[in-house]
Amino acid sequence: TVMAAPMTNDQSWFYALALGVSFLKCLLINAYHSTDFEVHRNWLALTHSLPVSQWYYEATSEWTLDYPPLFAWFEYGLSHIACFFDKEMLVVPNLNYASPATVLFQRLSVIVADVVFFYAVKECCKCLREDKGKDLLGKPSFILTVLLLWNFGLLIVDHIHFQYNGFLFGVLLLSIARHCQVLAVIPVLFTSFNCICFILTQRFIDKSRSSLFIKGQLPQVLSRLFPFKRGLCHAYWAPNIWALYNIADKAFSILGVKFRLLDINKLPKASMTGGLVQEFQHSVLPSVSPLATLVCTLLSILPALFKIWHRPNGARGFLRCLVICALGSFMFGWHVHEKAILMAILPLSLLAVDSRKDAGIFLMLSVTSHYSLFPLLFTTQELPIKIFLMLLFTIFSLASLKTLFRKGGALLNPLEVTYLLGLIPLELICEFVYPLTVWQKTFPFLPLMLTSVYCALGVTYAFIRLYISLLTCSDTTKKTKMQ
Amino acid sequence: MENWSLFSLCVLLGLTSRWAVSFHSYSGAGKPPMFGDYEAQRHWQEVTYNLPVHEWYFNTTNNDLNYWGLDYPPLTAYHSLVCAYVAKLLNPEWVELHASRGYESHSHKLFMRATVLFTDILIYIPAVLLYCFYFCDGFSKQKVATALCILLYPGLILIDYGHFQYNSVSLGLALWGILGLGLGWDLFGSLAFTLALNYKQMELYHSLPFFCYLLGKCIKQGLIGRGFFQLAKISLTVLVTFALCWMPFLSDPKQPLQVLHRLFPFGRGLFEDKVANTWCSLNVLIKIKTLLSRETQLFLSFALTLLFILPSSLKLLSKPNLWQFKLALVNSSLAFFLFSFQVHEKSILLAAFMLPLLVKDGLLLPYVVTSLAFLFLSLYLLSALERSTEEELRLGIYRKLTRHWLPKLNLSRIIKWKFWFSLVAMAALSFTSVWLEPPAKFPDLFPVLVSILSFLHFLGFIIYFNLVQLMEPQRKKSQKKTN
Numbered sequence: 020t021v022m023a024a025p026m027t028n029d030q031s032w033f034y035a036l037a038l039g040v041s042f043l044k045c046l047l048i049n050a051y052h053s054t055d056f057e058v059h060r061n062w063l064a065l066t067h068s069l070p071v072s073q074w075y076y077e078a079t080s081e082w083t084l085d086y087p088p089l090f091a092w093f094e095y096g097l098s099h100i101a102c103f104f105d106k107e108m109l110v111v112p113n114l115n116y117a118s119p120a121t122v123l124f125q126r127l128s129v130i131v132a133d134v135v136f137f138y139a140v141k142e143c144c145k146c147l148r149e150d151k152g153k154d155l156l157g158k159p160s161f162i163l164t165v166l167l168l169w170n171f172g173l174l175i176v177d178h179i180h181f182q183y184n185g186f187l188f189g190v191l192l193l194s195i196a197r198h199c200q201v202l203a204v205i206p207v208l209f210t211s212f213n214c215i216c217f218i219l220t221q222r223f224i225d226k227s228r229s230s231l232f233i234k235g236q237l238p239q240v241l242s243r244l245f246p247f248k249r250g251l252c253h254a255y256w257a258p259n260i261w262a263l264y265n266i267a268d269k270a271f272s273i274l275g276v277k278f279r280l281l282d283i284n285k286l287p288k289a290s291m292t293g294g295l296v297q298e299f300q301h302s303v304l305p306s307v308s309p310l311a312t313l314v315c316t317l318l319s320i321l322p323a324l325f326k327i328w329h330r331p332n333g334a335r336g337f338l339r340c341l342v343i344c345a346l347g348s349f350m351f352g353w354h355v356h357e358k359a360i361l362m363a364i365l366p367l368s369l370l371a372v373d374s375r376k377d378a379g380i381f382l383m384l385s386v387t388s389h390y391s392l393f394p395l396l397f398t399t400q401e402l403p404i405k406i407f408l409m410l411l412f413t414i415f416s417l418a419s420l421k422t423l424f425r426k427g428g429a430l431l432n433p434l435e436v437t438y439l440l441g442l443i444p445l446e447l448i449c450e451f452v453y454p455l456t457v458w459q460k461t462f463p464f465l466p467l468m469l470t471s472v473y474c475a476l477g478v479t480y481a482f483i484r485l486y487i488s489l490l491t492c493s494d495t496t497k498k499t500k501m502q
Numbered sequence: 503m504e505n506w507s508l509f510s511l512c513v514l515l516g517l518t519s520r521w522a523v524s525f526h527s528y529s530g531a532g533k534p535p536m537f538g539d540y541e542a543q544r545h546w547q548e549v550t551y552n553l554p555v556h557e558w559y560f561n562t563t564n565n566d567l568n569y570w571g572l573d574y575p576p577l578t579a580y581h582s583l584v585c586a587y588v589a590k591l592l593n594p595e596w597v598e599l600h601a602s603r604g605y606e607s608h609s610h611k612l613f614m615r616a617t618v619l620f621t622d623i624l625i626y627i628p629a630v631l632l633y634c635f636y637f638c639d640g641f642s643k644q645k646v647a648t649a650l651c652i653l654l655y656p657g658l659i660l661i662d663y664g665h666f667q668y669n670s671v672s673l674g675l676a677l678w679g680i681l682g683l684g685l686g687w688d689l690f691g692s693l694a695f696t697l698a699l700n701y702k703q704m705e706l707y708h709s710l711p712f713f714c715y716l717l718g719k720c721i722k723q724g725l726i727g728r729g730f731f732q733l734a735k736i737s738l739t740v741l742v743t744f745a746l747c748w749m750p751f752l753s754d755p756k757q758p759l760q761v762l763h764r765l766f767p768f769g770r771g772l773f774e775d776k777v778a779n780t781w782c783s784l785n786v787l788i789k790i791k792t793l794l795s796r797e798t799q800l801f802l803s804f805a806l807t808l809l810f811i812l813p814s815s816l817k818l819l820s821k822p823n824l825w826q827f828k829l830a831l832v833n834s835s836l837a838f839f840l841f842s843f844q845v846h847e848k849s850i851l852l853a854a855f856m857l858p859l860l861v862k863d864g865l866l867l868p869y870v871v872t873s874l875a876f877l878f879l880s881l882y883l884l885s886a887l888e889r890s891t892e893e894e895l896r897l898g899i900y901r902k903l904t905r906h907w908l909p910k911l912n913l914s915r916i917i918k919w920k921f922w923f924s925l926v927a928m929a930a931l932s933f934t935s936v937w938l939e940p941p942a943k944f945p946d947l948f949p950v951l952v953s954i955l956s957f958l959h960f961l962g963f964i965i966y967f968n969l970v971q972l973m974e975p976q977r978k979k980s981q982k983k984t985n
Contacts, residue, residue, distance in 0.1 A: 042875040046522035046868060156503050156643075399612055403521045403619070411514040418507035 032155060033144075033164055037137050040168050041130055044178045048126040051398045052181040057115050058082040059094070059125060059181065064111045066091055067098035079111050093183075097128055129177055129185065136189035140167045142196035143369060146334065159372040162419045166368040167192070171389045171412040172361045175405060180395050184358070188365055195341070195366060199334040255467050257357040258391045258474035259350045260315075264304065266472050272302040315351040320344045323489055332492065335370065339489045342367050346482050357395070360388040360478070371420060378420045379430045380484050383439070386413055387477030390442050393450075394467055402450065438477060445473055508646045509631055516653030519875075520622065523868045524615040524663040534604055540614065540666040541604060542570035543582065544596065550579050551586035552599040555750040559760050564599065573764045576747050577701040581668070585617050618662050618670070626674030627653070633677060637684055637824075656872035664868055672702040679712065680831075684824055688716060692736050696743040703765045707838040711830035714815045718822030779840045780806070783957040786950060803841055810837035810964065814971050829971035836964040840957070870932075877925070927955060 061080045069077055074084055074091055084091060098109055105120035107113055144160040155161055177185050256262040274280075301307070323343040327336055345363040349355055364385050371381035389409055396405050421430060431439070449466035453459060530538020549572065553564055558579055561567040572579055589596045596602055596610055634649040662670050675698035682691025695712050699705045716736055723729035751757040781803070784790055794802070814833040818826045935948040944950075 039875070042871050043518065043522070045871045046519060047525075049525040050522070156508075399609075400525065404518060407514050407518045407521065411511060411518070414507050414510055414514070418503045422503050 032161060033141060036164055036168055040174075041133075044126075044130045044133075044174070047174075047178050047404070048123060050179045050404065051396065051401050052122070052179065053395070054082070056117065056122075056125060056181040059183075060108050060116060060121065061111070061114075062086075062091070062094045063098045063101055064109045064113070066095040067101070067109045068111055077111070080114055090183075093186075100124070100128075125181070126178070129181070129183060132183055132186035133177070133189070136173075136185040136192070137168065139189040139192035139196060140164055143167070143192055143199075146196055146199040146369070147372065156419065157422055159423065162423060163368060163372045165415060165419070166371070167365060169412060169415070170361075170365065170368075171408050172358070172364060172392055174408060175392055175396060176358050176361065179401060179404070182358070184361060188361065191362075192365065195338065195369070198337060255357065255394050256471040256475075257349070257355040257359070258388070258471050258478050259352070259355055260475070260479065261307065261312075261351075261355075262471045262475040263479070264307070265301070266468070268301045268304045271304065275303060309353045312351055312353040316348050319347040319351055323347075323486065326490055335373070336489075336492075338366055338370055339485065339492075342370070343482075343485055343489060346478075346485065350479065350482055357388075357391050360384075360391070364388060371416075372423065375424045375427055375430065376488055378424055379435070380481050380488070382416060382420065382431060383435055383477060383484075384481040385416060386439050386442070387474050387481070389413070390446070391470060391474035391478075393446070394470060406446075438480075441473070445469065505642050505646075508642070509635075509649060512646055512650040512653055513627060513631070515650065516627065517619070517623070519654060519872065520659055520663050521615075521619065523659050523872065524618070526664055526868050528611070528614075528664065528666040532606065536569075537604055537606075538666070543666060543668070544605065544610075544614065545570045545603070546572055546579065546582040547586035547589055548597045548599060548602055550583040551590065551597050556754065556757060559751075559757070559764050567764075569603070571764060573767070574702055575700045575765060576751065576761070577697065578668070581621075581671070581701070588617075589613060614666065615663065618666075618668060621668060622662070622670045622674075626670035626677070629674045629677035629681060632681055636681070651876070654872070654876050656876045659872055660868060669702070672698045672705055674698075675701060676705055676708055680827075683712070683715065683827065688719070688732065688736055689739050692716065692739045693743055696740050697747075700744070700747040707835035708831055710811055710815050710834050711818060711827055714818040714830065715822050715827045718819040721819075722822060779957060779960075781841075783954050786954065806841040807837055810841060810968075814968055817972055826971060829967060832967050833964060833971060836960055836967065840960055840964060924959065931955065 057080075061082050062084055065077045065079075065084065066074060077083065101108055101124055104124035105118050107118065108116050108121040108124070110116075140163070144163060147159045147163065149158070149160065173185055173188070176182050256265060320343060323340050327340045331337070332339075342363050345359075345366070349359050349363060352359075364381075367377070367381050367384060370377040372378070389412065393405060393409075396402075417430075424430060449470060453466050458465065528538070528540040530536065530541055549558060549565055553562075557565055559567075559572055561571070565571070586597045592613060593609070596605055596613070630649060630652050634645045634652070638645040638648050658669060658673070661667050675694050679691045679693075679695030679698060682688065682694055684691075692712070695705070695708070699709060717733070720729040720733040720736070723732060725733075745752070748758060748761075751761055781790065790799070811834055814830045814837075818830040931948065931952055935952065938948075940947040
């Protein structure tokens with residue numbers, strides 16, 4: 020008998036997908052890696068060669084340890100395996116050491132650490148309502164698995180740029196999955212506390228409250244973790260509110276000078292667009308301080324928290340609140356890195372396979388934010404890879420979600436479709452046309468600024484839509500679909 | 503999910519793996535004075551751009567044939583010329599006569615890799631898609647699975663994007679030829695195949711089946727009347743295509759002779775290096791290379807090749823249908839590979855058996871990853887389907903794969919065991935070739951073992967496929983769909 024689709028036993032497709040993406044990651048071992056590679060090598064070296072008391076004080080390399088202690092212990096563990104690959108990478112003064120064995124080890128460590136992520140995804144799939152008898156490619160769990168395991172952002176950031184987000188997000192997703200499975204027991208307070216945790220610790224996801232027992236080092240650790248001395252925006256503006264704020268400020272200053280409302284000599288020099296991380300002042304609009312951003316962030320998520328407190332909506336409500344908190348801290352946070360958007364996209368994937376409206380928001384947010392990650396890979400060699408992978412993920416998410424929710428009309432309205440299609444000319448201009456023009460030398464930051472502002476519009480839109488859907492959804496705890 | 507999205511996902515996966523493999527080393531990287539195939543292709547761009555046509559194949563002061571002289575037919579030369587024009591636009595140093603020998607740089611590598619990708623996208627990939635769409639039996643998901651397996655075939659990827667060659671052009675054109683014949687467009691098919699032949703003389707391996715199929719078809723239509731006209735039209739197409747390709751060389755009778763002399767270097771001996779064919783393997787037992795004279799060697803190889811081709815060609819002549827055609831393609835190419843003169847291991851395009859070559863090129867990692875991925879994928883996607891003998895063979899025929907389990911009653915278990923045994927043997931040989939030192943008495947032990955193992959497989963294949971072609975009754979399915 021000839022079957023319609025590759026349907027062996029129930030779970031083998033999961034392992035096929037996991038193995039497939041691991042093969043792809045192995046092929047990318049030789050790709051470009053950013054300075055984050057040296058950062059992690061340095062941390063391997065210093066955790067291996069120095070006593071614990073020195074970890075947060077060591078400053079031979081410019082890349083000082085600025086992740087919480089749990090991560091430092093993780094690097095310490097890794098360093099013991101690193102000995103077998105190349106002892107030289109564990110020598111602290113060996114700055115920028117990148118022998119083939121070192122590259123192989125570090126890349127493999129990310130690939131292997133992703134096993135945590137695989138496990139978490141598997142657990143999340145259990146939370147979904149399953150439709151028996153559906154063809155494999157239309158199953159929500161299959162779609163969710165691909166959306167998470169083959170997530171473009173994770174692949175690009177972890178396996179090319181070089182980071183350990185997969186491992187960390189695995190822990191996050193695992194906690195979400197556990198929540199969904201035992202929600203009846205968790206009080207609402209704990210839920211709100213988790214949400215607040217996300218705002219304060221943008222860079223790490225730690226359900227187990229890491230051990231800050233290091234003797235008298237708390238101030239040093241904190242100062243390393245929360246570098247308020249850095250500027251409002253990262254070198255490349257993350258597509259959040261402050262990007263829009265910056266561009267508005269620039270526009271007003273240019274218009275102001277043009278219409279002679281402002282004196283050009285009195286304006287501070289344009290330094291924020293130089294691409295370096297400095298503290299700077301805005302020209303026309305009021306300058307923003309770290310405290311202001313914190314206040315904005317808290318204000319942005321309070322309505323959501325309040326709504327959840329008042330009317331918990333089961334697992335779906337919790338997830339929605341989580342996504343909003345993550346997005347809120349992304350939108351209004353201080354020195355946000357564009358990679359932080361992944362914190363919102365991954366949980367949103369869980370919602371996307373469950374409801375039509377969320378699928379539409381997910382498509383908008385994921386395509387926009389994945390595109391905003393393009394500047395991370397600026398080398399020519401990686402250009403085809405990022406385009407192919409982006410198309411792969413986008414086509415899959417569009418086609419599969421469309422098939423999943425084929426009843427009830429289109430997922431995206433024409434305006435959204437136009438906006439997303441606008442990314443194509445944007446990419447062509449920024450990567451192909453602009454470098455060939457005369458302005459490349461005088462205004463090298465322009466493509467980055469364009470990308471950042473264009474994507475910020477999309478992200479803001481998604482944020483607003485998510486908020487509206489949270490505030491207007493009716494209480495469905497009685498007939499919640501997600502068990 | 504819709505067909506177009508599934509097919510585009512396959513294409514994107516294929517393209518991503520191709521480009522990811524291209525990050526790795528190429529043949530002869532950093533190995534003066536001769537370097538490797540990569541330098542050969544660059545050199546041909548230099549020669550074709552800077553020298554007039556009548557000097558391309560001749561040994562002159564400007565063109566040293568000992569340093570990677572042109573030894574492919576004219577179409578390769580024209581292709582190199584076009585690439586050279588683009589190279590000149592980007593960086594004239596790349597094709598500077600004499601001065602650019604051994605030129606190696608990151609941007610040049612990107613350029614060369616890009617040329618391979620370009621022709622792949624233009625010629626090979628559309629042919630594969632059309633082939634799977636029109637000529638694969640079964641539901642659309644099976645077609646997509648087949649397309650994915652073909653696109654991820656490691657041999658082609660590793661040779662074209664690793665070692666560096668343009669096999670996708672000639673194979674793609676040959677595939678277009680097969681497509682043409684399958685759709686009943688004989689003239690288009692002949693044109694495409696003639697172009698393939700004029701690109702790489704290796705396509706001669708496939709020429710006899712093309713010839714017999716078309717001749718047989720014309721005979722069937724009646725040699726007096728329609729058949730004769732058809733034959734005349736086909737012959738005219740072939741002759742005109744040849745004339746057009748060779749036009750610059752037809753002015754002087756010495757030219758085509760010299761070209762042929764370069765294409766068929768009978769002066770070079772029965773075999774070079776370690777090839778998985780009869781002569782190399784036989785040489786281990788009896789030193790035929792030194793025992794027999796050059797003329798005897800030529801005669802012997804000619805006779806044996808003819809012996810092995812004749813049955814299959816005659817069968818095709820008598821029964822010119824697509825099923826026979828495909829089987830004849832396999833048999834003919836295997837026969838040529840095993841018995842003809844001066845065969846290079848690349849002629850077989852089977853990844854596992856080019857191990858020594860790939861290790862020499864520094865392509866161990868992509869070899870391991872792509873072979874494992876391909877093996878896993880084919881086993882998973884294609885064994886899960888209850889395929890009939892015909893499906894599997896059709897795939898195996900075109901790509902000469904090592905999988906050959908068949909539901910042939912009591913033989914199937916033996917075959918399955920043999921398959922796993924072959925895999926283990928290949929894995930063991932790979933491991934030992936890379937990590938162990940050969941004994942001093944037999945420095946070439948591992949490559950020779952690899953060649954002999956492969957040779958035994960191919961011998962088994964050629965016997966098997968000949969048996970199938972000569973004795974299997976026509977399948978009803980193929981009659982309905984493909985005739």
